[in-house]
Amino acid sequence: MELLPALVGALAGLLGGLVVPRLIALCPEPEHNPAENPEEFPDHVRFTDLAARPGLMLRTAAAGAVVGGILGASIGWGWSLPWLLYLVPICVALSVIDYVTWYLPNRLILPSYGVVVALEVVAAIALEEPAVLVLAAIGAALLGLYYGLIWFISPRMMAFGDVRLGVLLGLALGPLGLATVVVSIATAAVLAVIALVPLSRGGNMIKRKVPYGPFLAAGALVAVVVGRVLAGA
Numbered sequence: 001m002e003l004l005p006a007l008v009g010a011l012a013g014l015l016g017g018l019v020v021p022r023l024i025a026l027c028p029e030p031e032h033n034p035a036e037n038p039e040e041f042p043d044h045v046r047f048t049d050l051a052a053r054p055g056l057m058l059r060t061a062a063a064g065a066v067v068g069g070i071l072g073a074s075i076g077w078g079w080s081l082p083w084l085l086y087l088v089p090i091c092v093a094l095s096v097i098d099y100v101t102w103y104l105p106n107r108l109i110l111p112s113y114g115v116v117v118a119l120e121v122v123a124a125i126a127l128e129e130p131a132v133l134v135l136a137a138i139g140a141a142l143l144g145l146y147y148g149l150i151w152f153i154s155p156r157m158m159a160f161g162d163v164r165l166g167v168l169l170g171l172a173l174g175p176l177g178l179a180t181v182v183v184s185i186a187t188a189a190v191l192a193v194i195a196l197v198p199l200s201r202g203g204n205m206i207k208r209k210v211p212y213g214p215f216l217a218a219g220a221l222v223a224v225v226v227g228r229v230l231a232g233a
Contacts, residue, residue, distance in 0.1 A: 006073035009085060013068020016089030017061035023093040025051035027105040045100050060096065064088050067221060074228040079123035079132075083116045083172055084224065091217040094165065098213030104161030109168055116171050123175070132175045139174020139181045140167045146185060162212045169220045180227035187226075188212070188219030 027047045050056075067088050075081045090112050098104050117136070124132040143166035151158045173180045192215045 002073060002076040005076045005081065006069045009072020009075075009081065010065045010069035012085045013064035013066070013071075013088045014061050015064075016068070016085070017064025017092060018057060020060035020064070020089050020093045020096065021051040021057050023089060023108060024097055027097065027107045030101075030103050030105070042100070042102060047097065047101075047105075050097065050100055056096070060089075060092050063092050067092070070221065071224060074225045079127060080172075080175055082123075083119040086115055086119065087112065087168075087172055091220070095214040095217050098161075098211040102159070102211045104159070104165055104213050106161075106164070109161070109164045112168055113171065116168065120171070120175060135174040135178070136171050137174070138178065139170035139172075141170070142174075142178070142181055143167060143170030143185070158212055162216060165213055165216050169216060173220055173223060176224060176227050180223045183226050184216075184219040184223035186219075187222040188215040191215045191218055 025048050029047060068085055071081065071084050071088070075084065090108055094104055094108055117133075120132055120136050124130055144163060147158060147163045147166040151160055151163050169184060170181060173184055192210060192212060195210050195215070
């Protein structure tokens with residue numbers, strides 16, 4: 001573990017976590033989809049109301065600091081650290097939104113594609129390694145195709161927002177190695193199953209479902225740590 005990158009990552013994550021409520025408030029309200037059954041979803045909470053919840057900023061700042069510190073300790077001063085730290089507040093905000101509303105807004109996901117790719121281009125030029133961009137594209141394709149197939153087979157199991165988030169995480173994880181991408185898939189699935197076990201005892205259909213976005217983000221974090229440990233073994 002590298003102490004200084006961990007401290008820098010924790011500070012960056014803390015600062016990013018402080019802006020998470022603002023990111024949530026900036027997201028437009030989702031349009032109603034007539035194909036959806038309202039009884040299968042929780043009561044909608046407006047994003048502005050969610051962002052204003054007491055204590056939210058403190059919790060997201062703490063989460064950001066922990067995640068940023070873990071990334072800094074795992075990656076060190078690697079070129080992937082900037083785009084991974086950029087994604088900390090994005091993924092924290094998306095996890096909060098998805099957990100409460102079961103929705104992953106494009107306002108946070110789509111612009112992040114461009115930011116991550118831009119930082120990867122800088123890394124590829126600095127390192128003189130075009131493979132960075134190739135691996136990023138492969139990672140995005142793998143996660144996009146995998147989660148896209150699940151969505152195509154069963155839209156009730158996975159929303160298309162999860163597919164878009166998967167593509168974003170694939171872009172970020174690909175340059176760390178395709179094994180990292182695979183670990184993120186497996187970890188997200190295991191965490192989701194673990195969360196479903198206690199909920200499956202209830203009779204309410206809503207209680208037998210969980211939003212997948214937080215598990216995608218958690219799976220990516222675990223994959224980064226596991227990938228770096230395996231690389232150093």
